[in-house]
Amino acid sequence: MSLINETHDINLTSWVASANVANGDFPIQNLPFAEVRRKNSSEAFRGAVAIGDQVIDLAKVNQLAIFSGDAQIAVAAASNATLNEFMGLGQQYWSALRLALSKALREGSAEQATLSEALIAQADIEFALPCRIGDYTDFYTSIYHATAVGSLFRPDNPLLPNYKWVPIGYHGRSSSIDVSGQTFHRPNGQTKAPDAEVPSFGPCKRLDYELELGIYLGKGNDLGDAIAIENAENHVFGFCVFNDWSARDLQAWEYQPLGPFLAKNFASTVSPWIVTTEALAPYRTSWTRDENDPQPLDYLESTHNRELGAFDIKMDVLIETQKMRDEGHTPAQVSKSSFKHSYWTVAQMVTHHTVNGCNFMPGDMLGSGTQSGPTHEEAGSLLELSRGGKEKITLSNGEQRSFLEDGDNVVMRGWCEADGFARIGFGSVEGTILPAK
Amino acid sequence: MSLINETHDINLTSWVASANVANGDFPIQNLPFAEVRRKNSSEAFRGAVAIGDQVIDLAKVNQLAIFSGDAQIAVAAASNATLNEFMGLGQQYWSALRLALSKALREGSAEQATLSEALIAQADIEFALPCRIGDYTDFYTSIYHATAVGSLFRPDNPLLPNYKWVPIGYHGRSSSIDVSGQTFHRPNGQTKAPDAEVPSFGPCKRLDYELELGIYLGKGNDLGDAIAIENAENHVFGFCVFNDWSARDLQAWEYQPLGPFLAKNFASTVSPWIVTTEALAPYRTSWTRDENDPQPLDYLESTHNRELGAFDIKMDVLIETQKMRDEGHTPAQVSKSSFKHSYWTVAQMVTHHTVNGCNFMPGDMLGSGTQSGPTHEEAGSLLELSRGGKEKITLSNGEQRSFLEDGDNVVMRGWCEADGFARIGFGSVEGTILPAK
Known part of the structure; x- marks a missing residue:
């Protein structure tokens, strides 16, 4: 169809x-x-x-x-x-x-x-904000991101056994989501250096962005009524570009066993425009699973999902430092990727999220998870680009970064192109880091 | 004071x-x-x-x-x-x-x-519901629960090194929280038996309750403004009894590395009444930390918190099976505990949650985490009472349970008593399990 x-x-x-x-x-x-x-x-x-x-x-x-x-x-x-x-x-x-x-x-x-x-x-x-986001769930759909980050947090066990079966997601914080232009103070928190005996308190030293899409639910479902995969996309109103700011040093110390918490909920920023699912029709593409990988359980399978489940939404990240602003230098692109690399589709996310009866409300948002592509240059976070902070990246004006510094403005953009169709864009999402309080 | x-x-x-x-x-x-x-x-x-x-x-x-x-x-x-x-x-x-x-x-x-x-x-x-719960965060404040559950999920590593430093919490789902009387279908989902090669899909087989308090925020804070511990209780409007239903087999398979998700968000039930923080004044008690344990970092310390930070709120759990209803048998008490055993205080939860600048809105709710006490009989979940499902407990009418069965109505109650003061009660929270769809 x-x-x-x-x-x-x-x-x-x-x-x-x-x-x-x-x-x-x-x-x-x-x-x-x-x-x-x-x-x-x-x-x-x-x-x-x-x-x-x-x-x-x-x-x-x-x-x-x-x-x-x-x-x-x-x-x-x-x-x-x-x-x-x-x-x-x-x-x-x-x-x-x-x-x-x-x-x-x-x-x-x-x-x-x-x-x-x-x-x-x-x-x-x-x-x-385009809508009241009642609940926000962040997924983890890029296997390249999951593998790269996993290898930093758990070198012996980068990709956990459930990853290829379960569209992994976790609940996020709605109250601290704001629209493009958000500024926020570098978060304070507990961290523990690997060689320290005890944790210490102070400003985050490993502040990062995450290049994501935000996916807005339109029509909801009643508690107890799972949304079948054949019907899942009818519930998806549209998409934005989403920066899921992350405090990596807080995250490493706090996240076991219940997941990221203060490492995430100090700020999250969405682009102002919601590009509708309907507008994205020309940029849909087939979704496949490598034959060496397990195929999804039945509730996550449909013909439509195989034929058109993926979205080729291109995205990039730029950093604009204080020095660039002072010297009139244009922001530096640091990576570029596409949502087509996602290991799970939007329909699979929606269906999985509701298969236990969980209810969506209009305006709820799903994060796609960091959209890193298959190559190192397509990594959607500084954690990955700097290989856990070990290798600084060099920006176009010669400045270097392993993680974000105060005054950095992070810009993310999204757009779609396809032969025989117009180019459409998402606009951008921007956010600037202020010094810690 | x-x-x-x-x-x-x-x-x-x-x-x-x-x-x-x-x-x-x-x-x-x-x-x-x-x-x-x-x-x-x-x-x-x-x-x-x-x-x-x-x-x-x-x-x-x-x-x-x-x-x-x-x-x-x-x-x-x-x-x-x-x-x-x-x-x-x-x-x-x-x-x-x-x-x-x-x-x-x-x-x-x-x-x-x-x-x-x-x-x-x-x-x-x-x-x-007494209020619109914009965001809901579940804490993990009972060290007895954390140790008992940890020993089931990670026998070699039950209590993680961060537990005694960080008031561990994670974001929960608001949309599926309802008021006492909630009924819900046993959730479906992915599970994987330890000896199975691949996961399977079907109704949860290890459905459980969690005995918690719900803590309602009153006045919020602006994004970026941490709430100092001296001021934390001024933001706490009051408390309810809270059943954080849990699907243990879904949880075991999905929770790594980002925490519980579908194991929790199919239903959560609050008691209708909010007992105000002010009403609880006579039942406050001192909060201490064992001298062999690390003392909290400065931002989690105050004289008031040491002197009166804890709340002696007594709680119990009763199960009313279909057979009990058919035979006119009263519900069977299965455990009893008190919030005074909490390893972290409400003020510490509030301050920790905002120390990175995260903002509360009026009506936001914190779960205390399962309030298991120091003895096995005080365990706040069937997972603990049945030692991971290995030992059935016997109810007062002779029926046995390792986990909840369809038709079970779970009742939780809370109350406070103190010499020289009136007894006050929270009423109860009830919820009944319907068969899987």
Whole structure:
């Protein structure tokens, strides 16, 4: 079954001219959602859709009442200060609004004059979290990351026996998730050097980023009702780029036996835009399991998942140091990867998470886990790039890093390309480290 | 500094006669909070306070406008469908409302006639979750539990080296927490027998309870602002009894390296009433650390914490099987313990959780971890009582259990007693297991 429809047509252009430039993030084929208001205003946040260098204010669209049926119900829900209600409506409403916006924004649309009233320049807006994230679960889907990190924490036993059977995940902290632009103080905590007798307290010395995707649940499920893999993607509203900041020295000391805790919950940062699952249809790809690896248990198998379960979402990481800002140097790219390398698919994550009856709520988020690719250069964390801090990496301006330093701004980007389809982008997620308190 | 005030006076009696019976849970010295409505009604849930076999409907009290100042602000906030706003007001407002209710409910109060209009019999009400639990963290504060469970999962290494330094905790799932009376299907999932080559999928065979306290945060803190231990208890609104249901066979296979996940998030059950930290003042006790154990790092130390940091909250567990219900047999007590055995105090949990800048929101919940005491009979889980399933325990009607069976209703109770003070109770938390789907 093809997931491609008229909204993905590469030949579509918009009357918003900036949407038609080559290599932009937000052509008319993308149409991602966020929560916005005018910068430095006290306006209420409301839903918006990106188009070129503008956004469409969905509260304004709702007032204009230019849509009807499911699209109008959807745009009314998306006018709220969080997208949760809209996300909870389900695929039929998400698709209806996407199609209505695609048509209204096309070159020659009869709604151009009316809809122009709802445009705001992206340069003039600020973002909130797109939704209330009730629960957040972080997965661990890159076998390259799991193996590399495992070899640092457990040299004799890098990849545990359950990894190839269980989509490993753990619960994260919602309260400290914020939107791109988050700044936070270097965390304090307990650490213990391998040669120390007792632990000590102080600022984290091994502060790291993790290059992840955030996956937003739309329609939830009732407690006790597992989501079958054939139905899993209908529950997935969309994706963002996600930086799961990590304090490696805190993590090494605290994580046994119940998992990472204070090493993670001081800050986590999402990109403002949610690229919908529907927008990603052209960049889907087959999912395979190496014949030497165990094949998944039945509840994690479906034909659709084999044929189109993977997403080729490309991602990269850049570091912008204080020195770069002072000297006008552009941020330095430090790695690049793709979600297509994931050992488990999104559908498998959703199904596994609910197979015991656990319930999702609209707006819940899954982290993909650090998306490291098969080569060392594709590693999604400094822990891996610096081989546990043993080898500093050199940035494009000559500075070196094993872990992050105060003043570093970490930028992550995501985008998709496929022959015969438009390039679409996720925008970026940025976050800056302030000195420890 | 004494935490005792006039609301704790053992000589106080109420014009609600049922509050004055010996050994009741809800004398006038208790005054716990819940969210209630009349059974089988479509009324809005609103805050209530227990008194004897009645509750005081706080939305009605708000309408009656018999209080003033902070107490009136507090009762207005406590009239909402969740207690979050009230909990976020802080200690000054919680205390003002407690004192106002204590005075108004005392024998001879001028408000008796008016306040009588706000009484509803407990037999006629149903409960909701008392608040929106944004984030839930489960701690692991019983060294007896950690040692006993550790010896089952890691016979060669039962208590890990960090245990005596770090108040170990991990993030839990909020969406599947419900109030007493929760029923849920035995979870399905992946398990792997020690002698099996590959894992298999099916219903959990080692379903267990965990006897815990739930600790509700009141006033939160901003991201980046650690809560000093001297100030920690001001953020703690109150306590409930909490059953952290656990699927031991799922847990054993999935928990490495990131901690328990599907073994926990299928259901968690809280008792409806929140007993406030203030109500617990008479049952506080000193907290000591064995001289052979390491003393805590400075950030986890305070004079107050040493003198009064512990809470002697007694708890027990009863199992009511289907056969007991069929034959009219009373539930069988299977263990009994006290929170006073906790290796870490509530203040230490709060301070540790925020020392990296992590932020609490009003209504967030901490689990104490399974409260097993020093003797085998005080173990807070069947895993421990049955020594990993190897020795069945015999219930009072002759039935035996190593783990829970379908139809079992697990009842947990909490209460406090101290010389010269009233006995107060937490009520109970109950939950029943349905067959796997």
